[in-house]
Amino acid sequence: MSDSDNRETGPDSPNSPEGADRGWETGGSVFDRSKTGSGAAATGGGAGSGEQALLQAGTSRGTGRAKKTAPVPAFLGPYATILAREEHPDREEVDRRSYRRGVRLVTFWFALAGVAAVAFIVLNFAGDVHKEYYTPVLGICIGVAMAGLGFGLVVWNKRLMPDEEAVQERHPLHSSPDDVVAFEEDFARGYQETGVGRHKVLRRTLLAAAGLLGLAPLAMIFNFGSIPHGELQVTRWTRGARLATRDGVALRLGDLPIGGIATVYPAIPDQNGKFVALTDNQTAADSTVMLIRLRPGEDQPVPGRETWSVEGHVAYSKICTHAGCPVGLYERTTQHLLCPCHQSTFLVTQHCLPIFGPAARPLPQLPIAVDADGYFIAQSDFIEPVGPSWWSRT
Amino acid sequence: MSHVTNARSAPRRRPLPATLVVLLGLFVIAGVWLLVAPRSKAQGTGDNAATVTKGRVLFERGCSSCHGLHGEGTNQAPTLIGVGAAAADFQLTTGRMPLPAPGAEAERRDPIYPPEQIEALSAYVGSLAPGPPIPSIGDQQWNDADLAEGGELFRANCASCHQAAGKGGALTYGKHAPALSEATPVEALEAIRTGPENMPVFSPTQINDDQAVAIAKYVQFVTNPPDPGGAGLGHLGPIPEGLVIWLIGMTGVAAAALWIGSRQA
Incomplete structure (x- = not known):
């Protein structure tokens, strides 16, 4: 279909209002046409302002067919019709005032938005970043600016633009009758050709096989194993287990400098009494612990945990209580432990209290002591489950 | 034209002495500076x-x-x-x-x-007061340092903050672990031993000197790796590489296709 076809069929379509067609035929931009309209309206008295043109156009539409000689701003047509309703003795004056009020209101909102935007820019540079007011006021400024723009646009639409109810016809969604018949014939022929209707054995074995295959995934539910009971409550830490690095080296008092951190695993004596570090994945998944050395007196233990640390050394589970990531980012001056996955932040000096992020519980603390040989040992297992919460966690 | 100019500037050797004077002056200044300047x-x-x-x-x-x-x-x-x-x-x-x-x-x-x-x-x-001295790395020690061991230690102790490729990463409250691309081996050793700012301190009992040198060697390697394929694109991995391929490569292919299409029309 070429461009000229479009032009021919356009005006003949039943839904297009006559005024619109005439408007487009005058050529030029929308603004040009509205100017032309205002020029014609000027003859009706008053200055050639936009609203005059509008009223004039409305009158002409209201009294009968649009004058072909004086091009009407077609896109204002319906609004002009509303204006032309002669319910008030001085209808035109009332509408003109209402229009002016609308213009003033929109202007007010836009001006407010502009002022707020300027205030934002000024405050951004002139404000004191460290003061409490800074961020909230910045937010208020940008909020007022955006709300002003929004209100202005809405008011513009409601008060100054034509209140037009447009109905757009949907395209038909159904296929043409010929297509429907053709498809039905195709389908019937295909069904005949497969022979499903004739071969009872084929039909039944196909249904049986497909049904059994559909059941197969359900069998995998049993692969999850039994419902965990006690395993989630305990780790591999026991009384007397040494704190060993991944290389299997048990740490002693003095190995860590102040501000030092080590990731440690339980080292448990084997049959010969030799301590063996458990660094396999099963153990590491729940028993990985951070040993941190704070400055003397820096730790603020909660009541009942005063004896859980040794000379400023504290030990906490490395498994985040939110989603189980390894909490490895230690900041020694702020004493923050940061989880890299979701930015949960724990305060080491206050039993790893979560101070930011999605984690809801503190990191479980491992009570530690030093044995006769100077090695760090665990006093016991954790007194609470490590890692993320689950549905039946007590 | 040039002939006329030449004829007009009869004493044409004048610029040469001026240049010589400037050069001589510079030499004198340089010589005086060499004599006076402090020997660092x-x-x-x-x-x-x-x-x-x-x-x-x-x-x-x-x-x-x-x-x-x-x-x-x-x-x-x-x-x-x-x-x-x-x-x-x-x-x-x-x-x-x-x-x-x-x-x-x-x-x-x-x-x-x-x-x-x-x-x-x-x-x-x-x-x-006694504290960690400025480390020195011997040539032999540097050559013997095990890059693989350094990488393992780096990933175990440093990568949580500095990221596995030494690109750095965010910490809490506006702080960040810096990228290590400019760190010299000595600076890396100093940071390990002293824990600048929020970095933890690692003592020789945790990471011995040879291991620390291995870490420094790994840092050098991983932040400035050989790029056999050409531009490294910041060594940020497949995302920027894919971006370049899609934005530049595919745009070029599309442009070529359009060009071929326009030629045949």
Whole structure:
């Protein structure tokens, strides 16, 4: 279909209002046409302002067919019709005032938005970043600016633009009758050709096989194993287990400098009494612990945990209580432990209290002591489950 | 045209003496400077007491307003007693000190002090109390360092903050672990031993000197890896590479397709 076809069929379509067609035929931009309209309206008295043109156009539409000689701003047509309703003795004056009020209101909102935007820019540079007011006021400024723009646009639409109810016809969604018949014939022929209707054995074995295959995934539910009971409550830490690095080296008092951190695993004596570090994945998944050395007196233990640390050394589970990531980012001056996955932040000096992020519980603390040989040992297992919460966690 | 110009400028040798005069002047100035200028090398290798004294003068002038007259610290800056020469050398060579402005974190920049003054300042800070000395790496030690072991240690101890490729990463409250691409091996060792700012400290009992050198070697390798394929695109992995392929490569292919199509129409 070429461009000229479009032009021919356009005006003949039943839904297009006559005024619109005439408007487009005058050529030029929308603004040009509205100017032309205002020029014609000027003859009706008053200055050639936009609203005059509008009223004039409305009158002409209201009294009968649009004058072909004086091009009407077609896109204002319906609004002009509303204006032309002669319910008030001085209808035109009332509408003109209402229009002016609308213009003033929109202007007010836009001006407010502009002022707020300027205030934002000024405050951004002139404000004191460290003061409490800074961020909230910045937010208020940008909020007022955006709300002003929004209100202005809405008011513009409601008060100054034509209140037009447009109905757009949907395209038909159904296929043409010929297509429907053709498809039905195709389908019937295909069904005949497969022979499903004739071969009872084929039909039944196909249904049986497909049904059994559909059941197969359900069998995998049993692969999850039994419902965990006690395993989630305990780790591999026991009384007397040494704190060993991944290389299997048990740490002693003095190995860590102040501000030092080590990731440690339980080292448990084997049959010969030799301590063996458990660094396999099963153990590491729940028993990985951070040993941190704070400055003397820096730790603020909660009541009942005063004896859980040794000379400023504290030990906490490395498994985040939110989603189980390894909490490895230690900041020694702020004493923050940061989880890299979701930015949960724990305060080491206050039993790893979560101070930011999605984690809801503190990191479980491992009570530690030093044995006769100077090695760090665990006093016991954790007194609470490590890692993320689950549905039946007590 | 040129003939006329030549004829008019009869004493045409005039520019040459002027150039000579300027050159001579420059040579004289350079010669005087060579005679007068301080020999940094000679002063640097002077006896330790003199260096410490020089460092103390520099310290009182440039550092004491925050760190206290004797490095005892104030409410604005930590004490430097016991931090060791390594800490001072790290902070000064990476330009983090003197601090340009208080903030969440000191950023790396060009050093303010020249090397011989850094040496003096470090010697003075190191003389306040025992602390980690400025490390030195022997050629043999560097060559023997195990890159794979360094990588393993880096991923176990450093990667959580500095990221596995040494690109750095975000910390809490506006702080961040810096990228290590500019860190020299000595700076890496100093950081391991002294824990600048929020970095934890790693003692020789945790990571021995050979292991620390291996880590430094890995840092050098991973932040400046060989790029057999051409531009490394920041070594950020498949995302920027894919971006380049899609934005540049596929756009080019599409443009070529359009061009071929337009030719055949």
